[in-house]
Amino acid sequence: MEAIDDLFPNPAPSATHYFDESELLEDWSESIPSGVCLKSEDVKELLFGFDTHVQAKAMELIKIPFDAAKLRSIDRDIDSSKELQPSEKATLKQFIRFYGHKERKRPRDMLLRDKDTKKTSLRIRKETAFMGYTWRRMRPGGYIDPKVTEMPNMDESQALTPNIEC
Numbered sequence: 435m436e437a438i439d440d441l442f443p444n445p446a447p448s449a450t451h452y453f454d455e456s457e458l459l460e461d462w463s464e465s466i467p468s469g470v471c472l473k474s475e476d477v478k479e480l481l482f483g484f485d486t487h488v489q490a491k492a493m494e495l496i497k498i499p500f501d502a503a504k505l506r507s508i509d510r511d512i513d514s515s516k517e518l519q520p521s522e523k524a525t526l527k528q529f530i531r532f533y534g535h536k537e538r539k540r541p542r543d544m545l546l547r548d549k550d551t552k553k554t555s556l557r558i559r560k561e562t563a564f565m566g567y568t569w570r571r572m573r574p575g576g577y578i579d580p581k582v583t584e585m586p587n588m589d590e591s592q593a594l595t596p597n598i599e600c
Contacts, residue, residue, distance in 0.1 A: 481529070488522050495530050499537040505530070 474493055481489045495508060508530060512523050541547050545555040 480533075481525070484522060484525065487517065488526065491518075492526055492529050495526070496534045499535045500530075501537045501539075504537075505534075 474489075477493045477496075478489050481492055498504075500508065509527055512518065512526050515523070518526070543555075545551045
């Protein structure tokens, strides 16, 4: 039984922390430009038909940038709110994801963090990204070896009798 257990990895909790902050793949807030800035009149127009306290809550929630952990916290706060109806809760969650701003993450690379070296290092990386790679055009016949597809010339007697050597 121990041999089977050795086949399955047992990562430490710190090794899986990277995935805790990631959003689901269907998070479509990425498709909206980050420069979208709504005024209170715009929020009132977008949430027409909802009470003013819902519009005020929406305006309050999109003012502050969020990361995945903050977004989950906001979702829990919205779900636990007693003054909001279920349809208002769903609309607020969707509104935040669509018009809210994600927090910008700092680059992990030390050279990209430094303002003095950022532009130069990016330029050099773009210029040298594919050095050493070559691109060749495909041959007109493709990459199929013609020798493999050709059968040797044999008469019928050779083809029907198996070649067994003892």
